[in-house]
Amino acid sequence: MATVETPAPRLVPFGRVGNGVVAALGVLVLWGLAAWIYQLTQGLIATGMRDVVSWGLYIFSFAFFVGLSAGGLIMASAAEVFGVKSLRPLSRLGVLTAAACVLVAAMTIIPDLGKPQRVWELFRYPNWSSPLVWDIIIIIVYFVFAVTDLTIMSRRTMAPSKRAKVLRVMAYAGLPTAVLLHSITAWIFGLQISRPWWNTALMAPLFVTSAILSGTALIAVAAVAAQRFDRIRLPEETWRALAILMATAVAIDLFLVACDYITILWGNVPRERAALDIILPGGSWQALFWLEWVVGGVVPFLLLVVPRYRKRVGLFTLASVLTMVGVYAFRIELVVGGMLRPLVHLAPGNALGSYRLGRTVFQFDGIYHPTWVEYAIVTALFAFLALLILIGYRWLRPVDREQQA
């Protein structure tokens, strides 16, 4: 592969359709920015979060974005560490999405803060026992790592043999970094004894697996788009490798979730059952169960393992998107299973922290409906992520040209 001609970074014009997409995404970003400014003037009262469900859309989207970033190092390390050569054409695209996703993940924390102007205190007064501090450090490390990796990959002046050597070292170093990133993000939740739904040693393996799943799916969707709009032709074995990777990750992910369920169901500890029953069929949030197990689980798994389906671009893309939907449902479950039912669950419940005349200030079971402000801000973050990847793609042209038909 040393002969591959890497194009010099240069922003290639988007064309008419591309410009339209960029403009639309830009509008969404501006709308989200306006929503955030509105939230800053009102405080977090503008959100649907209150004292019982005190984390919501921002936090689970944060966890989702962190997971999406996994694709990068998998593509890079698959070729270098595990010898899956067929994924090599996607390694630069992967690292590009990794850098973009982890940057957006870090940004997602900001609108969740009650005092965003004090965010610098995280560096001035870090409390080393807090998993949040570990996470901020690993996010920064991972972002710097991904940007460095991308820079080396895009450098034309470096001798090909030297570059290959450096990239190999980077791939080996990147793998544990990525595993740490997802594990630490999982430990933000998994270490909390106050939330039976979160407090499982499975949380880190679940986060790593679902990150591999959603990260690969993001690359797959990006690769389909590149093939459709950029006249790139990726070899058949690359698509096959992507499909196998996603199908395996879906299977392991559902296996881990099933392990969790069987432990809770058989043990029948009331406080753990109470959380699980919200999500299982018949519970108030059972939609999440179906999204995770069927829409984002069994259906994409079948689409990916049956060669006849996998080879149809439409179904392959659908399967990739569905796995991301399933992973997002798992992230929503974190908040629902973790917070809807407080551990001390006695009447009249917790105070809400807000007051409206004629309404009770107590809440026995948690209620959470995100407001338009939260939807606007999170939509803007998704739009910004798409913009970053689009612009990065046009600038770096990360899929090797030799693959062109």
Add this chain to the structure above:
Amino acid sequence: MAATETAKKWGMVIDQNRCVGCWTCAVGCKEINNEPLGFWWNRVLTAAPADTTGESSPPDAANPASDSIDVPQGTFPNVEMAYLPVACQMCDDAPCVKVCPVGATFRRDDGTVLVDYERCIGCRYCMAACPYGIRVFNWGDRQQPVDFTIGYGQDYRTDGRLVFTPDRPRGVVEKCTWCVERIDVGEQPFCVEVCPTGARVFGDLDDKNSEVAQLVDAGGATQLLPDLGTDPRVFYLPVDSERSV
């Protein structure tokens, strides 16, 4: 606290045999601490009486008596009920202190867990970490029931850190302080002082002659969710347990 002063080991005992569920402690707490509308640092929960034979007492919080206050558990005539006043449990191994990314929630040598209003970044990780659900967040601008100052009504600092202010900043977490401004000058927390049945006892657990230490040492006192190992400094005397002093 002055460094020269030997730190007390503050503790509180709540006798469920005496609690009549009148909410005076909760309302008194709201008043003295200038709590905005919609805030309750201290609540009197309706529970089932503790199982004094098992380790799971006081009342199993995972199995509520009812979803309404003052409604007993069971089927008539076999009904039972107890009140469980819950504010900050002042854990020795406090999850909120461990998770706070900036050390805004901290624990003094005397065991009081406090929040620095000037440090808190409003990430609400402590609210996710607290097993007892006692923390409240300033989601918006504070709303006060009256437009004049009641209660303590002034700033209070310990080691230079702002741990109480009547002018709640938007976007920070707050909680019960055991009336730090009162205990630092030798007074009792307000909930203890106003309880009409004397169900609450506050004092130094290290002083073997104090009532609070004797009640805890006599046995029968339990903590809330003891299996979590947070080791609260608030102890409950479950219904029917013998009060030995």
